[in-house]
Amino acid sequence: xxxxxxxxxxxxxxxxxxxxxxxxxxxxxxxxxxxxxxxxxxxxxxxxxxxxxxxxxxxxxxxxxxxxxxxxxxxxxxxxxxxxxxxxxxxxxxxxxxxxxxxxxxxxxxxxxxxxxxxxxxxxxxxxxxxxxxxxxxxxxxxxxxxxxxxxxxxxxxxxxxxxxxxxxxxxxxxxxxxxxxxxxxxxxxxxxxxxxxxxxxxxxxxxxxxxxxxxxxxxxxxxxxxxxxxxxxxxxxxxxxxxxxxxxxxxxxxxxxxxxxxxxxxxxxxxxxxxxxx
Amino acid sequence: xxxxxxxxxxxxxxxxxxxxxxxxxxxxxxxxxxxxxxxxxxxxxxxxxxxxxxxxxxxxxxxxxxxxxxxxxxxxxxxxxxxxxxxxxxxxxxxxxxxxxxxxxxxxxxxxxxxxxxxxxxxxxxxxxxxxxx
Numbered sequence: 519x520x521x522x523x524x525x526x527x528x529x530x531x532x533x534x535x536x537x538x539x540x541x542x543x544x545x546x547x548x549x550x551x552x553x554x555x556x557x558x559x560x561x562x563x564x565x566x567x568x569x570x571x572x573x574x575x576x577x578x579x580x581x582x583x584x585x586x587x588x589x590x591x592x593x594x595x596x597x598x599x600x601x602x603x604x605x606x607x608x609x610x611x612x613x614x615x616x617x618x619x620x621x622x623x624x625x626x627x628x629x630x631x632x633x634x635x636x637x638x639x640x641x642x643x644x645x646x647x648x649x650x651x652x653x654x655x656x657x658x659x660x661x662x663x664x665x666x667x668x669x670x671x672x673x674x675x676x677x678x679x680x681x682x683x684x685x686x687x688x689x690x691x692x693x694x695x696x697x698x699x700x701x702x703x704x705x706x707x708x709x710x711x712x713x714x715x716x717x718x719x720x721x722x723x724x725x726x727x728x729x730x731x732x733x734x735x736x737x738x739x740x741x742x743x744x745x746x747x748x749x750x751x752x753x754x755x756x757x758x759x760x761x762x763x764x765x766x767x768x769x770x771x772x773x774x775x776x777x778x779x780x781x782x783x784x785x786x787x788x789x790x791x792x793x794x795x796x797x
Numbered sequence: 798x799x800x801x802x803x804x805x806x807x808x809x810x811x812x813x814x815x816x817x818x819x820x821x822x823x824x825x826x827x828x829x830x831x832x833x834x835x836x837x838x839x840x841x842x843x844x845x846x847x848x849x850x851x852x853x854x855x856x857x858x859x860x861x862x863x864x865x866x867x868x869x870x871x872x873x874x875x876x877x878x879x880x881x882x883x884x885x886x887x888x889x890x891x892x893x894x895x896x897x898x899x900x901x902x903x904x905x906x907x908x909x910x911x912x913x914x915x916x917x918x919x920x921x922x923x924x925x926x927x928x929x930x931x
């Protein structure tokens with residue numbers, strides 16, 4: 519039987535990807551960010567997950583203004599790195615897990631979560647930067663990936679509560695999958711940042727650290743947090759944090775934090791990272 | 798009681814220095830954003846760079862929208878319905894990072910903006926609500 523054994527939360531800043539691709543991880547500016555992922559890289563080598571359900575948002579790469587799914591699941595055999603305007607990141611092809619993905623799609627739809635099924639798409643920094651942070655620069659990624667793409671660009675994005683419930687539905691789907699798979703779920707994006715307007719550059723360390731605390735201590739507060747609070751406190755792009763609640767919802771009532779990292783800045787963004795285990 | 802969609806949307810106009818990407822902005826900026834998406838191939842980037850005006854004229858955008866791109870005035874582009882993740886294709890074509898391009902919207906010099914980020918970023922203090930001034 520497949521099971522969700524652990525979860526990872528992480529920012530997915532594009533400049534982090536560029537720092538890795540251009541060999542700058544030892545630079546004074548970048549080093550404190552990457553050091554915070556060393557524990558996780560080692561831990562992943564021991565955990566050896568088979569599949570990662572990777573929750574992220576597409577940044578106008580696979581989805582233009584033509585089609586905007588609120589929740590979409592990648593059911594493809596593989597995904598290429600998107601050309602976001604500076605050429606595709608030089609990373610391995612992301613290999614999918616179509617059998618599990620279709621199982622999750624079917625199960626969730628009958629569980630009243632109508633996921634959009636994606637059989638062809640490129641994946642942007644939202645998905646590939648977390649992969650690079652956790653696995654470095656291998657010739658091939660050591661896990662298969664089920665992408666879950668969430669709309670947080672065109673308002674309204676889904677509510678925190680809806681994200682949480684989707685996480686619960688995904689967990690039920692995984693538990694009913696007959697193959698013996700070690701599955702992790704990752705929530706990506708955030709933390710506080712604003713990439714637009716005169717208020718750009720906003721960072722809120724107090725908000726971010728309370729968010730990291732409450733994923734363990736008081737997830738109900740986060741589940742009930744309205745969009746306006748993310749916007750006011752964490753900046754317009756801080757809304758990406760709502761996706762972490764899909765990850766958290768999949769873990770059940772109680773979790774144990776295994777590792778935590780927070781650093782400002784990564785480009786315009788507060789970089790946050792957490793590893794959680796269900797209890 | 799649950800908020801109505803009207804109340805939900807009205808709150809977004811109360812955030813200083815911020816354009817939330819609502820349906821209204823999405824509709825207004827449709828072609829501006831679709832033009833941006835076209836820059837995701839090297840061939841189109843080359844054609845755009847060779848003659849920006851001619852390339853823009855291939856799109857059913859308003860003149861005001863075209864001017865925001867020609868001027869690289871990203872605040873004006875937001876007002877014309879642009880979204881930053883779409884506009885990123887334009888500044889990436891220019892070889893600018895998010896840090897470099899985003900800073901241009903703040904009225905700060907690139908050096909000052911970078912220094913502010915390294916010092917911990919912009920505080921939300923006084924920038925949460927126009928109405929409440931907090």
